[in-house]
Amino acid sequence: MIADEPWLDKSAADCKAARTQVGPWETHLSALASEAAAIKAAGQWRTGPRTLLAVLGMHELERKLVTCLAWILRPDGHHGLGNRVVKALFERFGLPFDPTAQVRVTREEPRFTSDGKRTPADLIVRAGGVCVLIEAKVNAKQHGDQCARLARLWADEEATLVYLTREGTGPDGLPCSAAWKPLTWRHIAGFMTPPPNDASAGARDFLETLQLLYGSKGPSMLDEKTKFYMRHWQLLSEWATLRDGATREITAAVHTAAGSLDATLLAEAEHGWDMDLASHPTFELWRPSWQRGEVHAAIALQWKPAELLTDADPWPYVGVRVKKPKHPERHAFVKTMTEQLETYASRLGWSGSQIETGWLWWRQVAPTDAEDDLDSLTVECRTALEAGWQHLRSPLDDLFTG
Structure with a gap:
């Protein structure tokens, strides 16, 4: 697999020598696995999103963040922050804030231009005769004359115009604007910090989301996972280098399989x-007739180089693949294909089905004897493609011509 690693040579003598060299590595691996397991058991090895908003994929969705902002601006919300955020907002721009006045917060409040064009404001905050209009952006920029229209339509209330962004720029992308006052999401986090003891879990989650995305949590503190790597980086780096070589060899084995398919099959199939x-990387077998509208079908062999030899997708996989539909799981004909091919696919051992990703039936293809036998991986990939063609070409013909 990797030419400059002697224990990867396939000769009997070298393999015997390799066992001597691999032994200490296996001992190291067992010790590291035990150390990592202990750290995880103590809850100190953490990966993935750190906040619930991030887990739900909402941490950069503008409408969701604006909804959270509207919530914490209302003094009577269950967030437990009282009026501290709205008061800090007013003080930021030198506006008088009457703590006895009713605070009203509205989202998407619409007004209409003289020609009937609807223009909603992201947030309107009113308290004690003072009006603040907030136009919030996360990744997008202003559209056309949107900000100019907002300024005109709320001129009757002499609204203070606030442009909320990551960077603190105005609508024109410059640091300041004559009409609009810049504000950053980092400022919003500052208005909430430090949260009171009785602040709700939702308020704390929103605060941490803003701090992670748009602010800073102060001096960097190494977590136990990082410390583990720093203790063992030399050994782990050596293993990472070996994995890179191994994935290249797997890729070569799959290419060999695609290039050595039966000549009779290649004469029949595109x-x-x-x-x-x-x-x-994806190798496909198909017929030109396997197309109906936007649906194109093929028998395919695919792998993800970045995920080879990992828990995600350790080996290549073969299956029936459809292309073009944006949401294949909603497409009636694709659903019919999935149902009609189930019996044939099960005979091949293709039990996986991920219709939402365009794979109707599939299975992973791994070496048959041992994970270092890449010749058998080539054979298995070639055999899986050929068997898929033999068993599924007629059912697919019937589906697309019926």
């Missing part, structure tokens, strides 16, 4: 590489 998927 075949080739899907060059649109650089991160997911």
Whole structure:
């Protein structure tokens, strides 16, 4: 697999020598696995999103963040912050704040231009005769004359115009604007800090989300996972280098399989590489007739180089693949294909089904005897493609011509 690693040579003598060299490595691996397991058991090895908003994929969705902001601006919300955020907002721009006045916060409040064009404001905050209009952006920029229209439509209330962004720029992208006062999401986090003891879990989650995305949590503190790596980086780096070489060899084995398919099959099938998927190399077998509207079908072999030899997708996989539909799981014909092919796919051992990603039936293809036997991986990939063609070409013909 990797030429400059002697224990990877396939000769009997070298393999015997390799066992001597691999032994200490296996001992190291067992010790590291035990150390990592202990750290995880103590809850100190943490990965993935750190806040609930991030877990739900809402941490950069503008409408969701504005909804959270509207919530914490209302003094009577269950967030437990009282009026501290709205008071800090007013003080930020030198506006008088009457703590006895009613605070009213509205989202998407619409007004209409003289020609009937609807223009909603992201947030309107009113208290004691003072009006603040907040136009919030996360990743997007202003559209056309949107901000100019907002300024005109709320001129009757002499609204203070606030442009809330990551960077603190005005609508024109410059640091300041004549009409609009810049504000950052980092400022919002500052208005909430430190949260009172009785602040709700939701308020704390929103605060941490803003701090992670747009602010700072102060001096960097190494977590136990990082400390583990720093203790063992030399050994782990050596293993990472080996994995890179191993994945290259797996890729070569799959290419060999695609290039050595049965000549009779290749005479019957259209075949080739899907060059649109650089991160997911894909070899396909198909007929021109396997197309109905936007649906294109093929028997495909695919792998993800970045995920080879990991828990995600350790090996290549073969299956029935459809292309083009934006939401294949909602497409009636794709659903019919999935149902009609189930019996044939099960005979091949293709039990996986991920219709939402365009894979109707599939299975992973791994070496048959041992994970270092890449010759058997080539054979298995080639055999899986050929068997898929033999068993599924007729059912697919019937589906697309019926």
